Amino acid sequence: MKEHDGAVKKSVTLDAQQKASVTEVYASVNDWDYELGDYYQIDHLEGDYRLVNEPDATIANKPFNPSESNMSSPSFELNNSSNDAALTLEMIDSGFKYVDTKPPTATADNAIKLEYKQSMSEEAYYDAIHLTLADNMFDSFTMSADDFFTVESDYDTSITNNRSGTYPVTIHVEDESGNWMRNSSTNKEITRTNTITMQTTLPTADAVKPNKNYTLGTDISTINPNELVENLDSSVSFVNDVEVIGWDSAHTPSSNTVGTKSAKVLIEDDRGVQASIPVDIGVNYGDSLYFAASGANRGGVVFTLTDDDNSPTLALTAGDNDGTTAFDSSDSNAEYLSTTFYHRSSTTGPITDDTQYGTVAVNKGDKLADYVTKYDAENIASELRYGDIIAVDYDSQDHVTRYDDSVAHDDTTSGETIYYEVTKEGFEPLTEPFGTVQFDQNDGPNEIAFETTRVGEGLKTIHRDEANYSFSVLDTRYQKGWKVYVGISEPLTSSTGDTLDGAIIWKSSNGTETTLTPGNAIEVGSLASTTDESKQKMTFSFGAEEGPLLKYNTSAVSAGNYATTFDWSIVDAP
Structure with a gap:
């Protein structure tokens, strides 16, 4: 018998093989005095099997499902074996009241994997490891485990701030009566241990196919890596967003040679977890000038032309090699x-x-x-x-x-x-980027035909069939300036060999007449040195009484058809 504070007031021990009917064993029990609030504690070897009938006895505060096993608690008076048990009853004014000294029990998963930055409260953690609590006084259908049990552990929500590692968590359980889980043999508290393994699942993406193509020498910083990956995702349930960060600096492609180039694009989820996604890009010549290196099938210098905001840029590479040779x-x-x-x-x-x-x-x-x-x-x-x-x-x-x-x-x-x-x-x-000076092929100098004239009419000026005659000079050069000369290759000559020496004249607008003779060209037009673009085409026109004419004594001519060749030339001159 113990006082309310646990102090022993009276006790009696029955050893093995002794019978309860032996008078001297229990003589002292007859005169035990007790007060309300005192306890009777009965400890028995193999008590789980030998402390019986208490479920049927008139005892207050029995468990909701009374039985010998769930009313007996480990005995720490005998300490013979784990099967020793004790039954504790409190003296109350109506008789006996059952005192719960039976420890609670708990089960849980031995291990769990948690994800980096996973938000998990202590209560959610207990649910995740399937922590299950039981006690002889607890009815899960009518009672609240949160009110009945006190659970403590060294779980810390900051554990999920770790990307990896293992973290053991110790769990303590106490029931409503103040009983901790304890070892039935040693009377020492026992706990449950769950080991948390932290993991970091990387976000995912697919490389865009077919490969994107870029021009040789392209500035890699101008390539948008977003164009190279698709289907950005994460298998982590609480990750809501994955985005492209840029190139993986350790795997940036080079555009200095043509061909397929491997690289990696860096993506990141909303936890800050990054992953490198392998991609390929194609590099081609685009618009280039390729100057080969002698003696080898390789580029020496390659100009590649690209547009940068409506301005041309030239990338200089070797095209198909590193250019070190x-x-x-x-x-x-x-x-x-x-x-x-x-x-x-x-x-x-x-x-x-x-x-x-x-x-x-x-x-x-x-x-x-x-x-x-x-x-x-x-x-x-x-x-x-x-x-x-x-x-x-x-x-x-x-x-x-x-x-x-x-x-x-x-x-x-x-x-x-x-x-x-x-x-x-x-x-x-x-061709001719400096420009040229030449006769306009669409505007003379054209063939000249003179009027038919009768012989024997003395000295005559013979006009052209077409009264007006003209020619044009095209000068596409920046610095313009030239002179036009005309001459004849031979005198007018008939099919029989007769000649009209000195018959062709050139008459200027002021009336000056100059005889054309073989080997002596005369100036018939000019442009002074100028950069005026309006002078790119200059046309010279001659009326009926100007330009090339015939003047000859028809009385000294044999009848016939006469011809010669006019030699026109342009001389680059100021």
Whole structure:
């Protein structure tokens, strides 16, 4: 018998093989005095099997489903075996009241995997590990486990801030009567342990197929990685968004050579978890000029033309190699390639020596880097604009390969300078970029026919069949200026060999007559030096009494048809 505070007031022990009827064993029980609130504690060897009938006895506060096993608790007085049990009853004014000393029990999963940044309260954690609590006094149908049990653990919601690792969690359980889970043999508290393994599931995406294609030398920073991946997703239930961050800096593609290039695009979910997605891009020639390196099937210098906000840019690469090998190792003093850059004198006008703004020349033995250094020194990039002309002197090879939207064309050099215009459509070959001066093929000088005249009529001026005669000169050069000369190859001569010496004259507008003789050309038109574009076409017109006429003594002529050839020439002159 114990007082309410647990102090022993009276006790009696029955050893094994002793009978309860032995008078001296229980003699002292007859005179035990008790007070309300005192306890009777009965400890019995193998009590689970030998403490019986208490479920049927008139005892207050019995469990909702009374039985010998769920009313007996471990005995810590005997400590013989785990089967020893004890029954504790409190003295109340109506008789006995059952005192719960039976510890609660708990089960839980041994391990659980949690995701990085997963939001999980302590209560949700207990649910996730299937923590199940039981007690002899607890009825799950009518009672609340949250009110009946007290659960404590060292679980911390910050555990999910770890991307990986294992974290054991110890769980303590106490029932409503203040009983902790304990070992029935040692009377020491027992706990449940659950091990949390942290994991970080990466977001996913697919590479876009077919591969996207870009032009040789493209600035990689201008390529939008969003164009290269699709189906961004995450298998993590609480992740709501996955987005593209940019290139994986350790796996950025290079556009300095043509072909398929591997790279990785960095994506990130809304937890900050990143993943690298492998992608491929294609690099092609686009609009390029390919200057081959001698003695090898490889590029020496490649110009690739792209548009940057309506301004042309040239990317300089070797095209199909890294450019570290010399263009040609032989005769290093000889020029390998020369490129001269010109602005036009006007939007569509010719080029001149004055509009040249840079020349880049490299020798055999030089490399791509040498060309790039000189190109930068000439400040070509800042000067380049649409309509500019590039003059190419490239005797080291018999052709330049020109790519038009990645389709190759061979432009034969033939030892001559090749000219290309820089346009939005690519490099356009052209001839005579400096312009030319020539007769307008649509406007003379044309064949001249003179009127038929009777012989024997003395000295006569013979006119043309067509009263008016004209010719035009086209000068597409920036600096214009020229003179037109005309002469005859021989005197007017008949089919029988008769000649009319001195018969052809040129009559100017002021009446001056000049006789045309073989070998002596005369000036019949000119343009003073000028840059006036309105003077690109100059037309000279002659009335019936001007220009080429015949003047001869018809009385000294044999009848017949006479002909000669007019020799026209334009002389570049101020």
